[in-house]
Amino acid sequence: MNNFDFCNPTRIIFGRETVSQLNDVVPADAKVMILFGGSSAEKTGTLDEVRASLGDRAVSEFGGIEPNPTYETLMKAVELIRSKDIDYLLAVGGGSVIDGTKFVAAAVPYEGEPWDILLTGGQHIKSALPFGTVLTLPATGSEMNSGSVVTRRATNDKLPFMHPLVFPKFSILDPTKVYTLPERQVANGVADAFVHVIEQYLTFPQNAMVQDRLAEGLLQTLVGIGPKILADQKNYDLSANLMWSASVALGGMVGTGVRHDWATHMIGHELTALYNIDHARTLAIVLPSLLNVQRKDKAEKLLQFGERVWNITEGTEEARIDQTIDATRNFFESLGISTRLSGYDLGEEVIDAVVKQLEKHGMVTLGEHGNITPDVSRRILVDAL
Numbered sequence: 001m002n003n004f005d006f007c008n009p010t011r012i013i014f015g016r017e018t019v020s021q022l023n024d025v026v027p028a029d030a031k032v033m034i035l036f037g038g039s040s041a042e043k044t045g046t047l048d049e050v051r052a053s054l055g056d057r058a059v060s061e062f063g064g065i066e067p068n069p070t071y072e073t074l075m076k077a078v079e080l081i082r083s084k085d086i087d088y089l090l091a092v093g094g095g096s097v098i099d100g101t102k103f104v105a106a107a108v109p110y111e112g113e114p115w116d117i118l119l120t121g122g123q124h125i126k127s128a129l130p131f132g133t134v135l136t137l138p139a140t141g142s143e144m145n146s147g148s149v150v151t152r153r154a155t156n157d158k159l160p161f162m163h164p165l166v167f168p169k170f171s172i173l174d175p176t177k178v179y180t181l182p183e184r185q186v187a188n189g190v191a192d193a194f195v196h197v198i199e200q201y202l203t204f205p206q207n208a209m210v211q212d213r214l215a216e217g218l219l220q221t222l223v224g225i226g227p228k229i230l231a232d233q234k235n236y237d238l239s240a241n242l243m244w245s246a247s248v249a250l251g252g253m254v255g256t257g258v259r260h261d262w263a264t265h266m267i268g269h270e271l272t273a274l275y276n277i278d279h280a281r282t283l284a285i286v287l288p289s290l291l292n293v294q295r296k297d298k299a300e301k302l303l304q305f306g307e308r309v310w311n312i313t314e315g316t317e318e319a320r321i322d323q324t325i326d327a328t329r330n331f332f333e334s335l336g337i338s339t340r341l342s343g344y345d346l347g348e349e350v351i352d353a354v355v356k357q358l359e360k361h362g363m364v365t366l367g368e369h370g371n372i373t374p375d376v377s378r379r380i381l382v383d384a385l
Helices: 018-025 046-054 071-084 095-107 115-119 175-180 183-201 209-231 236-249 263-275 279-293 299-310 317-334 349-360 374-383
Strands: 011-014 031-036 058-062 088-093 131-135 147-152 157-162 170-173
Touching (some): 031 071, 046 088, 071 147, 095 115, 115 147, 147 263, 157 263, 175 236, 209 236, 263 279, 279 374, 349 374
Parallel strands (some): 031 058
Antiparallel strands (some): 147 157
16 A cells, blocks of 8 residues: 545535535625536525525526536636625536536636646646535535546547645535436446446555455445436435445545556546547446456456455456456446447447547556556457447
8 A cells, every 4th residue: 555645624414404504514704606507406496495595695606517517618607706706606416516616616716727727637726715515416426525527618628637625615415316316317326436436446456455345345335226226216225325425436535545547537538528428428338348458457456346346256267357347337237328339329430539539638648557558548449339
């Protein structure tokens, strides 16, 4: 295990009817901007709950943040916040709204061109507006970390950034918000959380026994929850465990002291930017093929993953690795998520386009060993056809 410096300052307020606690955690004199996505937060009554809890505070609203938040839309929010002298942000939504709010929080006081925040991965952020979140869709873990991904529609660039100043001050997690979500979004949430854990865990043995067991426990939980919650979405216990699993999956503890992969995400980001496929579904396309192509480098952890999560213990090592990759693919398929590019009416034309974008964005040495070159990315995409 490597040295690490771990700190997660986000306060988590978890459970039924916790939106009412906004009045306790948002400063009484704050000038608040609520940021949200489409009409669902209004239709489900969540926005009304938020407004009521904020009481007499000065409140403005900005809606229309996309499922893959765009720089163009977020900069409109930045301009509005600057003009109104807003000093506190509140994200009401899923990971996309929260990611977008993180960018806005950093961009409002940023000196220079805000796009540089994405181009430099957040390296030059010096300050950010404080913000909290009301989570409506468990998936990305953005409510409990300092990372964000934003797309620039004009150039098809989808880029991440991180900075300690964009940890949420608090996040309210009410599992009953899962009850009204479309089934597709719930399935996406399960898949997204699952791959977040995999990216930190399924690399090579690093003598990180605590992190391994945390990861395996989360993976087993998600495997157990997945099909059940799709059949019983208003089951509070299932919804609560999904919501907390998704938050913990990318809350920092699973990945402390170990090297990560994240190649599945980087390749998946390009598929989303170019073809507008749901983020989680791009991960389900890429991961099984990446595991197959990288099976030699990941062999020890693939065997451990197979034994501890899928109970695969018999057969040769190669046979067990095959079974483990098949089990992973079948899990995504059991959620109604296609794991092949052909499932999205895409073919060989994707390969050159995605590799070109990876090269454009400097993604030429991906993976825990830095050995996923553009040629290896090409092999992964061919395998995913």
